[in-house]
Amino acid sequence: MNVADSTRLSSALEQLGYRPAPQIEAADVIVLNTCVVRQSAEEKAIGRLSSLKKIKEQRPQTVICLMGCMVGMGDFSPLQKRFPFVDVFSAPSDTSRLISYLLETERLKTSDHHAAAWTILEQNDDFVLPVEMRGNSVAAFVPIVLGCSHACSYCVIPLRRGREISRPPEKILSEVCKLAEQGIQEITLLGQIVDRYGRENPVYPTLAELIRQIHPVDGVQRIRFLTSHPNWMTDELLGTLSELPKVMPHFELPIQAGDDEVLRRMRRGYTVEKYLSIVEKIRARFPFSSIATDLIVGFPGETAQQFEHSLQMLTTVRPDMTHVARYSPRPGTYSAMHMEDSVPDEEKWERFRAVETLQEKITAEINTRYLGENIPVLFEGKKKERWFGRTPTNKLVFTDSATSLLGKIESVKITWAGPWSMIGDISADQ
Numbered sequence: 001m002n003v004a005d006s007t008r009l010s011s012a013l014e015q016l017g018y019r020p021a022p023q024i025e026a027a028d029v030i031v032l033n034t035c036v037v038r039q040s041a042e043e044k045a046i047g048r049l050s051s052l053k054k055i056k057e058q059r060p061q062t063v064i065c066l067m068g069c070m071v072g073m074g075d076f077s078p079l080q081k082r083f084p085f086v087d088v089f090s091a092p093s094d095t096s097r098l099i100s101y102l103l104e105t106e107r108l109k110t111s112d113h114h115a116a117a118w119t120i121l122e123q124n125d126d127f128v129l130p131v132e133m134r135g136n137s138v139a140a141f142v143p144i145v146l147g148c149s150h151a152c153s154y155c156v157i158p159l160r161r162g163r164e165i166s167r168p169p170e171k172i173l174s175e176v177c178k179l180a181e182q183g184i185q186e187i188t189l190l191g192q193i194v195d196r197y198g199r200e201n202p203v204y205p206t207l208a209e210l211i212r213q214i215h216p217v218d219g220v221q222r223i224r225f226l227t228s229h230p231n232w233m234t235d236e237l238l239g240t241l242s243e244l245p246k247v248m249p250h251f252e253l254p255i256q257a258g259d260d261e262v263l264r265r266m267r268r269g270y271t272v273e274k275y276l277s278i279v280e281k282i283r284a285r286f287p288f289s290s291i292a293t294d295l296i297v298g299f300p301g302e303t304a305q306q307f308e309h310s311l312q313m314l315t316t317v318r319p320d321m322t323h324v325a326r327y328s329p330r331p332g333t334y335s336a337m338h339m340e341d342s343v344p345d346e347e348k349w350e351r352f353r354a355v356e357t358l359q360e361k362i363t364a365e366i367n368t369r370y371l372g373e374n375i376p377v378l379f380e381g382k383k384k385e386r387w388f389g390r391t392p393t394n395k396l397v398f399t400d401s402a403t404s405l406l407g408k409i410e411s412v413k414i415t416w417a418g419p420w421s422m423i424g425d426i427s428a429d430q
């Protein structure tokens, strides 16, 4: 979501005449887009802020904007007191405060840029790709649900990104069409619970209906969506997805814990059994699909046995990827206020490493299934002289080619498969 927000803000700034600076010290405007989902992310943002303070001291005319979940949706005066050198505090997904500030402080150089600023402030949906993405990018994120109203007991996102709001379908569709016109072939629809799209507004389509509307857009070859929630992944959604060939068979379905009691205290709203039933449904409809999950270790009161249940869960589900996090109490959340952070740090690390080791083994085993297969890969760019792209199941594949593969979908025969990436040759039978 932050990548999507940063892209939108870059695009807006470019329409106002700004261009990427060669190095941060030379920039007229610096935006620090922050994440506070875990304490380590917040500490990193604070570290970056102290280096920005030095830049502000040396070049006082530099505009410094702090954006994202560190600012949140409410009163940011405590941050103002703590970081007085910051000029603009912007809520997540909000580009208007920085643009208003640039207008008010008369920093926009031409009347065209002035007019563009007003257009963006009034419409806020005239999305064009930033310069560095134009002609170089084949994939883009499109936020469709902002905020979250679920309130899991550990999660700070509802407090920082606000309650769930679905974006109007016509804006989403027009944005997808504009992105396709600019060469984007893969669209990833974003939401904290993306499957809940449209639920709070009876005239909006469901996610399944929205994807049906996007599917025929010329130029869009692949559609993805994240993040799902087991309670909202309906049969209607799965049925629709299986009928639409542009929808990629990759699912981001967080489990968070493999123990019912821990899930209950996390306020996730489902049981292990329910989660497993959704996985079963996904695999029945999409036999060659991938599932990525999220797991928290060391949640307050998580016993060794409850953690063992999480490992068993992974062994049963065999996800392609687990994003594992050590629990850290986030200010204002239910768990931070009412539960003791009882699992010692060393124990959290041990559980973290146990999940990583197990997942690496599972992923390596799954990926060997790809050996010798011809898989369609959409190529996104070049890294260290090798072209890279993604399979429909979102696996990273590298290959050699003397000619540009950017934006091409090629059938690649997989010759090597590791846990994090694969290598292959463009199939001769193309």
Ligand code: SF4
Binding pocket: 148, 149, 150, 151, 152, 155, 156, 157, 158, 192, 193, 229
């Ligand atoms: S569903 Fe739960 S974990 Fe996900 S954003 Fe909402 S509150 Fe946070």
